[in-house]
Amino acid sequence: MARITAGDNDWWDAERWDKELADLLYRLSVLMSTYVGEKTAKELGFEPGDYNVERTLNYLKAVAERIAEQTNETTREQVASALEEDDEETGPLQRVDHVFEVAVESRAEQSSTTFTTTFTAFAAAEAARQTVGSRATKTWIVTSANPRASHARMNGETVGIDEKFSNGMEYPGSIEGGPDEVAGCQCELQINLP
Numbered sequence: 001m002a003r004i005t006a007g008d009n010d011w012w013d014a015e016r017w018d019k020e021l022a023d024l025l026y027r028l029s030v031l032m033s034t035y036v037g038e039k040t041a042k043e044l045g046f047e048p049g050d051y052n053v054e055r056t057l058n059y060l061k062a063v064a065e066r067i068a069e070q071t072n073e074t075t076r077e078q079v080a081s082a083l084e085e086d087d088e089e090t091g092p093l094q095r096v097d098h099v100f101e102v103a104v105e106s107r108a109e110q111s112s113t114t115f116t117t118t119f120t121a122f123a124a125a126e127a128a129r130q131t132v133g134s135r136a137t138k139t140w141i142v143t144s145a146n147p148r149a150s151h152a153r154m155n156g157e158t159v160g161i162d163e164k165f166s167n168g169m170e171y172p173g174s175i176e177g178g179p180d181e182v183a184g185c186q187c188e189l190q191i192n193l194p
Contacts, residue, residue, distance in 0.1 A: 004083070004096060012076050021068035022061075025115065029060045032116070033123035040127035040191060044136075051127045063118065063175060070179075071111060075103065110184045118173030118182070121189040125171050128161050128191045136161040139190040140172065148180075151187055158192065 003011035033056060038048035082095035090098075128136040142155040150167055157165055164170055169177045172187035 001093070001096065004079075005093065012079075014072060014076070017072050018065070018068050021072060022065040025064035025067055026061050028115070029064050029119045030057070032119045033060060033126070036120045036123035037127040037130075040124045041131050044128065044131050044191065044193060046131045050131050051123075052130060055130070056122075056126055059122075060119075063122075066175060067115065067118075074107075075099070078102075113184055113186060114173060114182055117185045117187065118175075121171035121173050121187075124189045124191055125161060132161070132191075132193060134160065134162055135194040137192040137194075138171065139192060140165055141188045141190050143188055144186045147187070148185075150181065151185065161191075 030053060034051075034053045037051035037053060037056075041051040042048050078099045079096055082099050083092050085092075085095055087095065125138055128138065137158050138161055139156060139158040140151070140154045142151055144151075147155075151172075154165060154167060159165055164176070167177065167181060169181060171189045172185050173182055175182070177185075
């Protein structure tokens with residue numbers, strides 16, 4: 001806001017903000033996936049320590065970076081659009097303020113839901129891979145009262161632990177799905193023993 005107010009045309013610092021957000025998301029993903037991975041290992045009859053989060057760190061970092069870049073790019077596009085909008089009733093700074101109000105009121109909640117779904121489902125699948133191996137299967141479980149149609153059709157679908165579901169995703173929230181399949185997803189992954 002200070003750069004925009006000052007009339008600085010170079011108001012977006014993608015490199016800095018992507019790194020800051022990615023670092024935060026990475027730390028959260030490690031904590032979350034460690035908790036879920038150890039819990040899943042225990043539920044499968046193994047020791048919690050049989051889940052090795054170290055094996056997943058590169059993946060977690062890459063996903064955190066992708067989420068940060070996508071989140072920040074969406075914000076940048078919305079701010080740029082607010083600045084370009086021709087509205088005589090509200091000034092550009094008021095429109096930019098509104099972008100951030102919406103982000104706090106709705107985008108943050110949806111993003112946290114998506115983030116949680118992504119990393120908990122990943123950790124459950126990874127714990128099964130690390131402990132049971134390819135003998136395990138996974139089932140897509142819909143938990144939302146109002147799921148998207150594609151997820152509702154998949155409710156109860158079971159595939160091998162190393163296979164993709166019929167929508168091309170490895171687990172709910174998986175990055176292969178893109179925003180239409182991932183944003184706000186509340187589905188869960190059930191791990192099944194042979």
